[in-house]
Amino acid sequence: xxxxxxxxxxxxxxxxxxxxxxxxxxxxxxxxxxxxxxxxxxxxxxxxxxxxxxxxxxxxxxxxxxxxxxxxxxxxxxxxxxxxxxxxxxxxxxxxxxxxxxxxxxxxxxxxxxxxxxxxxxxxxxxxxxxxxxxxxxxxxxxxxxxxxxxxxxxxxxxxxxxxxxxxxxxxxxxxxxxxxxxxxxxxxxxxxxxxxxxxxxxxxxxxxxxxxxxxxxxxxxxxxxxxxxxxxxxxxxxxxxxxxxxxxxxxxxxxxxxxxxxxxxxxxxxxxxxxxxxxxxxxxxxxxxxxxxxxxxxxxxxxxxxxxxxxxxxxxxxxxxxxxxxxxxxxxxxxxxxxxxxxx
Amino acid sequence: xxxxxxxxxxxxxxxxxxxxxxxxxxxxxxxxxxxxxxxxxxxxxxxxxxxxxxxxxxxxxxxxxxxxxxxxxxxxxxxxxxxxxxxxxxxxxxxxxxxxxxxxxxxxxxxxxxxxxxxxxxxxxxxxxxxxxxxxxxxxxxxxxxxxxxxxxxxxxxxxxxxxxxxxxxxxxxxxxxxxxxxxxxxxxxxxxxxxxxxxxxxxxxxxxxxxxxxxxxxxxxxxxxxxxxxxxxxxxxxxxxxxxxxxxxxxxxxxxxxxxxxxxxxxxxxxxxxxxxxxxxxxxxxxxxxxxxxxxxxxxxxxxxxxxxxxxxxxxxxxxxxxxxxxxxxxxxxxxxxxxxxxxxxxxxxxxxxxxxxxxxxxxxxxxxxxxxxxxxxxxxxxxxxxxxxxxxxxxxxxxxxxxxxxxxxxxxxxxxxxxxxxxxxxxxxxxxxxxxxxxxxxxxxxxxxxxxxxxxxxxxxxxxxxxxxxxxxxxxxxxxxxxxxxxxxxxxxxxxxxxxxxxxxxxxxxxxxxxxxxxxxxxxxxxxxx
Numbered sequence: 115x116x117x118x119x120x121x122x123x124x125x126x127x128x129x130x131x132x133x134x135x136x137x138x139x140x141x142x143x144x145x146x147x148x149x150x151x152x153x154x155x156x157x158x159x160x161x162x163x164x165x166x167x168x169x170x171x172x173x174x175x176x177x178x179x180x181x182x183x184x185x186x187x188x189x190x191x192x193x194x195x196x197x198x199x200x201x202x203x204x205x206x207x208x209x210x211x212x213x214x215x216x217x218x219x220x221x222x223x224x225x226x227x228x229x230x231x232x233x234x235x236x237x238x239x240x241x242x243x244x245x246x247x248x249x250x251x252x253x254x255x256x257x258x259x260x261x262x263x264x265x266x267x268x269x270x271x272x273x274x275x276x277x278x279x280x281x282x283x284x285x286x287x288x289x290x291x292x293x294x295x296x297x298x299x300x301x302x303x304x305x306x307x308x309x310x311x312x313x314x315x316x317x318x319x320x321x322x323x324x325x326x327x328x329x330x331x332x333x334x335x336x337x338x339x340x341x342x343x344x345x346x347x348x349x350x351x352x353x354x355x356x357x358x359x360x361x362x363x364x365x366x367x368x369x370x371x372x373x374x375x376x377x378x379x380x381x382x383x384x385x386x387x388x389x390x391x392x393x394x395x396x397x398x399x400x401x402x403x404x405x406x407x408x409x410x411x412x413x414x415x416x417x418x419x420x421x422x423x424x425x426x427x428x429x430x431x432x433x434x435x436x437x438x439x440x441x442x443x444x445x446x447x448x449x450x451x452x453x454x455x456x457x458x459x
Numbered sequence: 460x461x462x463x464x465x466x467x468x469x470x471x472x473x474x475x476x477x478x479x480x481x482x483x484x485x486x487x488x489x490x491x492x493x494x495x496x497x498x499x500x501x502x503x504x505x506x507x508x509x510x511x512x513x514x515x516x517x518x519x520x521x522x523x524x525x526x527x528x529x530x531x532x533x534x535x536x537x538x539x540x541x542x543x544x545x546x547x548x549x550x551x552x553x554x555x556x557x558x559x560x561x562x563x564x565x566x567x568x569x570x571x572x573x574x575x576x577x578x579x580x581x582x583x584x585x586x587x588x589x590x591x592x593x594x595x596x597x598x599x600x601x602x603x604x605x606x607x608x609x610x611x612x613x614x615x616x617x618x619x620x621x622x623x624x625x626x627x628x629x630x631x632x633x634x635x636x637x638x639x640x641x642x643x644x645x646x647x648x649x650x651x652x653x654x655x656x657x658x659x660x661x662x663x664x665x666x667x668x669x670x671x672x673x674x675x676x677x678x679x680x681x682x683x684x685x686x687x688x689x690x691x692x693x694x695x696x697x698x699x700x701x702x703x704x705x706x707x708x709x710x711x712x713x714x715x716x717x718x719x720x721x722x723x724x725x726x727x728x729x730x731x732x733x734x735x736x737x738x739x740x741x742x743x744x745x746x747x748x749x750x751x752x753x754x755x756x757x758x759x760x761x762x763x764x765x766x767x768x769x770x771x772x773x774x775x776x777x778x779x780x781x782x783x784x785x786x787x788x789x790x791x792x793x794x795x796x797x798x799x800x801x802x803x804x805x806x807x808x809x810x811x812x813x814x815x816x817x818x819x820x821x822x823x824x825x826x827x828x829x830x831x832x833x834x835x836x837x838x839x840x841x842x843x844x845x846x847x848x849x850x851x852x853x854x855x856x857x858x859x860x861x862x863x864x865x866x867x868x869x870x871x872x873x874x875x876x877x878x879x880x881x882x883x884x885x886x887x888x889x890x891x892x893x894x895x896x897x898x899x900x901x902x903x904x905x906x907x908x909x910x911x912x913x914x915x916x917x918x919x920x921x922x923x924x925x926x927x928x929x930x931x932x933x934x935x936x937x938x939x940x941x942x943x944x945x946x947x948x949x950x951x952x953x954x955x956x957x958x959x960x961x962x963x964x965x966x967x968x969x970x971x972x973x974x975x976x977x978x979x980x981x982x983x984x985x986x987x988x989x990x991x
Contacts, residue, residue: 256530256533256534256537257526257530257531257534257547257548258534258537258538258544258547258548259547260547260550377547378537378538378547378884378885379471379540379543379884380538380539380540380884380885380886381885382472383471383472384886384912386474388472388473389472390472420533420537423530423533426529426530427526427527427530430527
């Protein structure tokens, strides 16, 4: 593995920059953390100081302890930490998600965090950042993952809603509480009926609104009084609510999961839901290759998911590449802890 | 074809029986007879003979996707389903045609078999170019002969019955045996008028239900209302003698031609218009039944050599008669059918075609005692059958019961794991277990079933975190997990590293309370071997 010290090296606590004495998305509490986005597997509790992108301020504060010291940096602006030039660039994963660019003695490293290339009305679109070292996520780094266009999936979801409404059923659409839920919400056809939210989702919606993102009107399920008629309604909830007592109130439902994992039938069937929509906030195989080409690094470090396959493929195609971790991310890992913690609310 | 792909998708995405039947009924109502015939053919588990070697398909798919071969294989490992891997990896087609299912099968798919490699290659590229992912999944399932969609033949039968408004048992009988997927045969399948006269046509088999070993047979009521037979471990068969011809059907509704010559020759003495139900067993004529492992030597042989015929003779143990002198006698009481069976077999007195023994006893206690000798006789336990019941079809409960002896059990250590297929694709669900022998763990059985979904997820996670080595798709893990395995039989075997082969191994429970060193030894297992 080519060394990029003192700019960046993998440690058991995450990626560490010796020159600036800080971590990027540390996996344990550290003194100084640069955080790519507000999902709990990237933004961990317990650090003393956090640096993140300005558009994600409300989301990060919602999830973090107030005792910590926060610094928010607009996309594209530079600050210096111990002689390392640090800047944050849009990653397109969710509101405020950032790629971290580090520059030191002429070497540039970019840590993508989670990212996607497709359009999303709720966040700024990914931009390529040229670098010597690209640390990319590879959650869906196999050629079986090929996302349909966001517009076609949005139409599929609305068609499903319309059909359920006509059959007198209530739609329950599952997505991660923060990020996925709001982007789903933005694609709904509000002429079809009322939209309700699970508690964890509603919190995210409000943080998005406070950040200036326009979203359709929502009604928090927990604040609904009496016994309303749920038929024809759309409920957005976290996956962990599936099959729970919380669901009983809705009567006849049609359930659907919105996730990149839904591309494969086995994952779809294991969830035991009526529908699976292929919607992801991560790069698929093709866009991963596009991103690597556009950032044009000498070296790629693959992290999360199919790291070994991506590294081997890139090595065979003219780039130096290494797999950072082999354990890898699996279905449901993403934001799972946040869901579990918040589904009770 | 698009409608058939939609049907596949509907069947695939629900676990509810009623929704599956409704989807099929909708399909049949809207389909031409020719398409309905092919749909019936595929849904009831038939497949096209291999059209294109999958090894070539894999190479072409990798080329189309512009990926190296290893990455295609890696993708297949992740998906766990070859046809689905083709549908995902190859870029989606640019055009779509809506030719009928019949057109696809008869003009696009079947001709592939007779083409050269070069022609097949061109034809496949064209097929891929004309199919979006969902449609391609079904097309590739048909091409690779892996069309399974979680409907039993019984469900298909019910759907056709509901569509045609004809009783399900009539459809079931008409569907027995080889179904010719033509518009004419579908028309006669759903015709309320037609009489069935095909000589080879078998009857649906009567099925037995298990007796819970904890509760015992007392729940069945009075023992005097039952007869007992041995529950043999062989191959269920239906022997038909009609129009001077002989047909021997398996329970999977396959014609077993030329595979059991002793039985076929014995059947030649049967009077015309006879259909009997029984079990094919490896057995010395007039003597003992041999272990299943002996029969296994003949299973799968299309032609049987003289040596094997001499070493492993077979006997048809008949236990029921469905047709007697051309008359359907299934509605008669068992005592009457058994009398007719004895009469017809008594008249031919052939060593390879025998009425199975009725076991004296007539009280649950007496039968319980006799049952303990099952293993010595190479039987799995007892069958209990109501004397006054007709020969039932479908899933009628209460006429035939199987009262099996308790399985063998042993505690073993999980050492290898492999990803499963279908619903469990992508998860490590196929395990190899080992026992201790002189400080070493020796693999002795593979087991796939017995854990619930939550346990499977836990084992899956364990495997991912404790892999020491990979051999292709197989992961070798740190020996940690102990599971109790159950199995029905045990045989010495030269082909197994452990020296023994187990029959129907499965997981009974996860022994969280045991450490790997507490698992059983190979010597413990060998002690269970029946004495030679």
